[in-house]
Amino acid sequence: MRPLTTVTAVAVPLLRDNIDTDAIIPSREMRTTGRSGLADGLFAGWRYQGGEGRQPNPEFVLNQPRFAGAQILLAGQNFGCGSSREHAVWALAEFGFRAVLAQSFAPIFYRNCIRNGMLPAVLGGAALAQIAATVEANPVSEQISIEVASGTISLPDGRQWHFELEAAAKTMLMEGLDEIDLTLKLRSAIEAFATRDRVERPWIYLEDL
C-alpha cells in the first residue's frame, strides 16, 4: 500500500449528502475482476452525458479544467454509503485522489479508504463550506495541504482545521503496512483462541463435524 503522510493539491468541491458508491463507480463500470481500469468509470453517471458513453458532461465539476489534477475531494454527509464495493476507493485512487474531506462517511467505505492509502477526514459542515468557497473561487492558487501525522488541513492564507483519526488508522495510512502480515505475526494468540473456542463452541468448526 502506498503510504500517505502529506498531500498538497487542488481540491474539488462536491458538497452533496449521501453520495453513494453506485454514484462513485456504477456497477456497469466494474468491468473486470481486477482492481484497476476503474478511473474512467469514476462518477460515470454524472461525468458523462446521459450517464453513459464517454461524452463529458461539461457541467460536472471534475470535467472543469480548473480542477484538473485534483487530489482532494470535498463532500457532504454520509459519503460512500451503499454498496460495499472497494472499487469505489480504487476508482478514486486511480483517478488521482488521495483524500476525501467530508462531514461523515459510511463505515465500510471509511475502512476501505484506510486500507488503500486514501485519507477519509471528517470535518464540520462550516469548515467544509469555507474550504469549498475558497477553492471554488480559485482552485489552482488555493491548494489545500494535509498533514496526516498532526491531523491538520491548511489553506495558503494560514487558516487551519483539525481532523481526528484513530491511531491504528493513522499508522496504516502513514506506514502503508500490510495488515495481513501484521496479523499473521499474532498467530499464537489466534491459535490459543481457537483451541479454547473449539471446546466451548464446537459447532462453529465445520471441518470437525
Added chain:
Amino acid sequence: MTPPRTLFAKIWERHRITDLPGGMTLMAIDRIFLHERTGAVALRGLQAAGRGVADPARAFCVMDHIVDTRPGRGDQTLMPGGQAFITDTRAAAQSTGITLFDVTDPDQGIVHVISPELGIVLPGATLIAPDSHTCTQGALGAFAWGIGSSEAEHALATGTLRVSQPRTMRVSFSGRLGAGVTPKDMAIALIARHGAAGGTGCAVEFAGDAVASLDMEGRMTLCNMAAEFGAMSALIAPDVTTIEYLKGRRYAPPGLLWGRAVKHWRSLVSDPGATFEIEIAMDAGAIEPMVSWGTSPEHSVGIGESIPASAGERALTYMGVHKGRALRGLPINAAFIGSCTNSRLSDLRRAAALLVGRRIAPGITALCVPGSTAVKRAAEAEGLDKVFTAAGFEWRESGCSMCFFAGGERFPAGARVISSTNRNFEGRQGPGIRTHIASPETVAASAIAGAIADPREFVR
C-alpha cells in the same frame, strides 16, 4: 455480579482474540461468504500474495450478483464481460478449497437468502461478506457485517479481522403492525424519520413486541435495511422462532451438538438493565405502507402522504416529481419483486395473494425473481409461479437481477419502477431509471393499478 450486557457485547467479547495497539480489536471470524462480484478479487489477491485460506471449511461462495436469471442459464450473462466474473470466481474458489454454490447448483441463490436457508449463519456467530447487506443475517442473532475486498482477504487469510468496536443502538418497535404493513415498511419508516446516516457506525439491536412477533424472513427484511440506515450491523436476539427455523438445516449443529448450541444461543439476549449508547422507540401500529419518492431511502413517506416541502431540488428533478405531489396514483412503467430484501417465500406468497385472479396494467414490465433456487422450487410447488405469470409477471431464476444495473439487462429507458429492493439511488437500476422502493405487496398492488397504489385496497 457481572454487569448487565447487551447481546452485541456478549458476541463481541466471545470473539475478542486480543486488543491491538491503536484502539482496534482482533476478532475471530466464524463464517466468511463471498460472491462473484466482489469475492473473486479477494480470492485472487490472496493467491497473488501466495497466501491460502486459513479454514476453507468455514468459507463459502455463491454466484448471485450478475448471473443470468432467464430460464436455461449457464455461465453466459447479459452483463458485458460478466462471464469472466463467474469463471474467475469459480476457478479461485475451487483452487482454494472453499465451498462454492455454483450457477446451476440447487442451493444457489442470493447470499443473504441462502446463508440462513442452509444454516450457515448461526446465532452468536461472527459472519462477514464483501457485501453491504450482510447485516441481513443478524436477524438470526449473529454479528454479521459487510466489508470491502481487502478486509475479506484478511479474513480469509487469517480467520480474523481488525475491528473498531461499533457504538450500540437499540431500536424498539412497540405495538402491532397494521394489516398490509410489513417489516419493509418498518425499516423505511425508521430511515425516513432518522435519516440514511441515522445508525452510522452502530451495531443496531432491533427489539420490542413488534419485532419478536415477526417470522424469520420478516426479521431478515428488517435487518437487511439497516445498511440503508448507515449501520455496521443489525441484530435480533435469537428466540424460539430462530431456533425452530434453524433446526435440521444443513450446516446447523448436528446430533448432540444441537442441544449444546441451543443452550448457548438462549443466553444471547440483552440483559435487563443493559445500556445502549443510543435508544430509539418506534410505534409499529402507527406505520403505514411506505414508498420512497427521491434518491435516498430517507426520501420516503407513507402511501397516504405527499412529497414533503423540504424535498431537495436535485432529487425531485431526477425523479420527475414535485413537492406536494401525492405518491399514490403516480403512474409507473415497471415493477420488480426480488433482492436480498424481499425475495423469500413469504414475500412471494404475500405478493401472489394480491395478484391471484388479477392482471397487471397494460404496458407494465413486471418481474419476479426468487431469492434462491430453493425459494423458486418451493414457490413452484405451491403454484405461485403460475399466479405471477397469469398476472403478467415474468418468472425468473434466482439472483440479484435488476436490483442494480450491471450493464446488461435493463428497464425501458426513463422507466419509473416500483421495486421491492433496498436502494433508490440515482442510476442504481440504470441511467435515468426512477426507482421507488416499497414492500412486495405495494409493488404487486401498484403493478395491478399501473400507478403507485395502497396494497390495503387490494386485500380481499
